[in-house]
Amino acid sequence: MLSQLVYVSNRNRNCTEEEITKILTSCKRNNPPLQITGVLLYSDTKFIQMVEGESKVITQLYDKIKLDVRHSNVRMISYGPIKEKSFPSWHMGSRKIVGSLVDFKTEISKSDQEVFNKILNGQEENGVKVLGLLKKFF
Template sequence: MLVRLLYVSRPAVALNDETLDAILQASRKANPPLGITGLLCHSDKVFMQVLEGGRETINRLYARIANDPRHQDVTLLSYQEIDERRFASWTMGHVNISRLNPSILLKYSERPVLDPYALPGHVSMALLEELIATASIAGR
């Protein structure tokens, strides 16, 4: 059974490009054999990640993330059983939210900044859908 999980967290320490690259490289190496696909949106203050895959695999991964000291304020935004993957093309795509056109963010929130803690999960998913539609996703 396939599931899609969306969560948000704050980095425990300031992010730099090297740390982010290491996270993405590790995900892109580990995810294919586990059947995990997804997308990581980030700024210097927040991570928002969607993960797709088998229910048990995604549940175990989320539990690891929730207990990882590099994450703070881990909050589940959405969890659903799915018939098909929406993020099948990415072992872990990524979007630097601070580089997006502010009008995309403003479409989904009160201000042109990403604050998934203040948005319903379905609104955050709509933003991710728009990022796919506008080819804003980098990586593979």
């Protein structure tokens, strides 16, 4: 069964841009054989990631993600079955958020901006809202 998982975490200070490059390189190498797709948003202080694939593979991946020392306070926002992937050809898309400069693909409403701020502060737990907002980045 296909599943989708979204989590937020705090990026540790020792997680440099070089480490981000390593994360993305690893995803692009390891995800295709496991049929994992998804996106990673990151700032100087936060990670927001959505991954999708077979349920067992995603739960095993999340167990590994939680142990990664490059971030802390990993908090699952949503996890559940899906009918189809939201990002089927993205083995790991990424976008950096620099300060308050947020590069959305489309204009966002005030309510979407509020959801985004809640996500960054670890306060938003509605997976549908989070996914809708993630899609506006890509």
